[in-house]
Amino acid sequence: xxxxxxVITQAEMGGAQRAVFELAAGxxxxxxxxxxxxxxxxxxxxxxxxxxxxxxxVRLGHLHRAIRPRQDIRAVFELRAVIRNERPDxxxxxxxxxGIIASLAAYSLFPSPYSLVYTxxxxxxxxxxxxxxxxxxxxxxxxxxRERKATIxxxxxxxxxxxxxxxxxxxxxxxxxNGVSCPPKMFDRDRARAEIxxxxxxxxxxxxxxxxxxxYPAKGLDxxxxxxxxxxxLYPDVHFIIAGEGPERKKIEREIxxxxxxxxxxxxxKISDPGxxxxxxxxxxxxxxxxxxPFALLDAAAAGLPIVATRVGGIPxxxxxxxxxxxxxxxxxSGLAKAILQLLDDPRLxxxxxxxxxxRICSSFTLDRMLRETAALYDRLLS
Numbered sequence: 001x002x003x004x005x006x007v008i009t010q011a012e013m014g015g016a017q018r019a020v021f022e023l024a025a026g027x028x029x030x031x032x033x034x035x036x037x038x039x040x041x042x043x044x045x046x047x048x049x050x051x052x053x054x055x056x057x058v059r060l061g062h063l064h065r066a067i068r069p070r071q072d073i074r075a076v077f078e079l080r081a082v083i084r085n086e087r088p089d090x091x092x093x094x095x096x097x098x099g100i101i102a103s104l105a106a107y108s109l110f111p112s113p114y115s116l117v118y119t120x121x122x123x124x125x126x127x128x129x130x131x132x133x134x135x136x137x138x139x140x141x142x143x144x145x146r147e148r149k150a151t152i153x154x155x156x157x158x159x160x161x162x163x164x165x166x167x168x169x170x171x172x173x174x175x176x177x178n179g180v181s182c183p184p185k186m187f188d189r190d191r192a193r194a195e196i197x198x199x200x201x202x203x204x205x206x207x208x209x210x211x212x213x214x215x216y217p218a219k220g221l222d223x224x225x226x227x228x229x230x231x232x233x234l235y236p237d238v239h240f241i242i243a244g245e246g247p248e249r250k251k252i253e254r255e256i257x258x259x260x261x262x263x264x265x266x267x268x269x270k271i272s273d274p275g276x277x278x279x280x281x282x283x284x285x286x287x288x289x290x291x292x293x294p295f296a297l298l299d300a301a302a303a304g305l306p307i308v309a310t311r312v313g314g315i316p317x318x319x320x321x322x323x324x325x326x327x328x329x330x331x332x333x334s335g336l337a338k339a340i341l342q343l344l345d346d347p348r349l350x351x352x353x354x355x356x357x358x359x360r361i362c363s364s365f366t367l368d369r370m371l372r373e374t375a376a377l378y379d380r381l382l383s
Contacts, residue, residue, distance in 0.1 A: 001030075002031050002032065002089040002090070002378075003031065003033075003086065003087070003088045003089050003090075004024075004027070004031045004032070004033055004088060004089070004090050004092055004378065005034050005035075005036060005082070005086055005092070005114075006023070006024060006033070006034070006035045006092050006093075006094065007060075007091060007092070007093040007094070007098045007101070007102050008020050008035065008037050008038070008093075008094045008095060008098055009037075009038045009064070009065050009095045009096075009097040010037070010039040010046075010065055010095070011037040011038075011039060011043055011044050011046040011047045012039070012043035012045060012214075013045040013046055013049075013270075014214050015121050015178070015292065015294055015295050016094040017045070017046045017094075018295050019094060019119065019178060020035060020046065021046060021049050021053075022367060022370070022371075023092075023370075023371065023374055024050060024053070025050075025053045025055065026367065026371040027371060027374070028053070028055060030375060031378070034055075034056050034058060034086055034088070035055055035057050035058070036058040036079065036082055037057060037058075037059060037063075038059075038061075038063025038064060038065075038097075038098065039063065039065060040060070043270075045272070047059075058082055058086075060078055060079060061078065062075040062078045063075040063078070063079070063097070063098065067097075067136075075101050076101055076104045077105075077108070079101055079102060079105045080105040080109060083105060083109065083114070084109075087113070088114050089114055089115070089382055090114060090115045090116075090117055090378055090381060091114055091115075091116050091117070092118075092119070093118045093119070094118075094119045094121065095121060096120075096123075096137065096141070099118040099119075099141075100140050100141070100143075100144045102118070102144075103118070103143070103144035103146075103147040104144070106147040107147055112147065115149040115150075115382070116147055116149055117148065117151075117152065117377070117378075117381070118144070118148050118150075118151050118152070119151075119152040119153075119176075120151060120152070120154070120158060122158070122218075122290055122292035122313055123141070123158065123162070123165075124141075125137040125141065125165075126161065126290050127217070127218045127290050128217050128218060128290070141167055142165070142166060142167060145166075145167045145168050148168070149172070149381055150172055150173075150174055150381065151167065151168045151172060151174070152174050152175075152377070153173055153174070153175055153292075154175070154177050154178055154292040154293035155175065155177065155292070155314025155317045155318075156175055157313065157314055157316075158175075158292060158313065159173045159175055174377055176370060176373045176374055176377070177314065177318065177365055177370065178293045178295055178298060178365070178370060179365050179366045179367040179368070179369050179371075180295060180298040180302050180365065180366065180367055181302070181366070181367050182358075182361065182362035183302060183303070183362075184275050184299050184302045185273070185275065185276060186275055186276045186278055186303055187276050187279060187280075188279060189279040189280065192277050192279040192280035193208075193279075193280045195276075195277060196208070196241065196268075199268045200241070200266045200268065202239060205237060207235070207237055207238045207282045207283075208282055209231075209238060209239070209240045209241070209281065209282060209283045209285050209340065210241045210277075210278070210280070210281035210283075210285070211242045211243070211244075211284070211286065211287065212242075212243045212244060212274045212284075212299075212300075213244045213288070213296065214244045214246040215244055215245060215246030215247065215249050215252060215267075216246050216248055217248060218289050219244075219248075219287065220287040220288050220289045220310065220330055220331065221248065221252050221287060222252065223289075223331055223332070223333050223336060224240070224242070224265075224285060224287040225240075225252065225255045225259065225265055226255075226259070226333035226337075227287070227333040227334075227336040227337040228259075228264060228265050228337075229259045229261055230333065230334065230337035230341075231337050231341060231344070232264050234341060235341075238264075238344070239264055239265075239266065240264060240266070240285075241266050241268055242266070242267050242268070243268050243270070243274045243277070244270060245269050245270040249267065253267065274296070275296075275303070278299060278300055278303040281300075282305075283305065283307070283308060283340060283344070284296075284300035284306070284307045285308050285336070286307070286308070286310060286315075287330070287336060288309075288310050288312055288313075289312065289330045289331060290313065290330075291310075291312050291313035291314070292313050292314060293313060293315070293318060294313075297315065297319070298318070298361055301325075301357040301358055301360070301361040302358060302361045302362055303358075304354050304355070304357075304358045305354055305357075306349075306350035306354045306357075307319065307324075307325035307326070307354075307357060308327075308328065308339040308340050308343065309325055310328055310329065310330040310336075311327040311328065311329060318360070319357055319360070320360075322353075323356055324357035325353055325357055326339040326342060326343065326353070327339075
């Protein structure tokens, strides 16, 4: 049985971590799977999920999300030692930092005894960073790309960005969208709202608009808070819930307080399996400035929720504007609020979009497809 070594920077659950878990769990009967995860002092949710599924874990003590030159050099040699010990046939890195570290480890083992695959969950040099940091990340991606046998991107738009920046060839850049189970594992609406009511005070008449996102600048949650203020002026029965955690919490809390929205916009923190709570929401909102193809959005569509989302990353390729969802420009609170109000004002439109989105996701963006196309890529590289 061929061996796949997945490498991920953090074990805190996010899109990249979910992709690793879904691939590892879904392909463990076909390949021998090992997951190497960094940030040992952080959240261990990915680790616990893998261990529960019988997937072996290796911890990388020097691999961290932040750029730390001395630690990063140690991370390269630490991963190199893991690769020498595990002797994988394919190393599959997820997230920008682990992708760069894995490429440098491959350079140090030249000629590489394995095939290196990288999944770009959105290009980090597209994030709201300083020009110098964006240039640095782009430069590092260019160096790392030379050692990769294949780079998986989540959409055609992400592939175009990669080609324009010389991060691979048309043949080496492979589009494999994220996929989800249909129907997703979730509570019924009454149970979901009952669970939410344990976290915040709501009643049966409260309309809930929900977002599931780790609290990072790229998620545009300040835009969502600003839009919430506009919506609340017209719909005082509407409450906003943001499920997730991250370094932007204090900044977002200040934004909420400055707009006197403490009782309207609630940060409920990290919850396990947030998809279970989706039926509690009347509308799902995604306000990101940058995305690859977010699992939270796919889950919301598969759960049959009407959606307002920003027109970034692979989202417009998956959800068609005014057919499956309402799509707006990023960093536009008034545009986001206008789309939310349109759905609140027109229940028939909301229902039509929700049905169309669910049909589209459950026919074309399934977990089975993601597993099948990834396995086909592995087998091509192994042949």
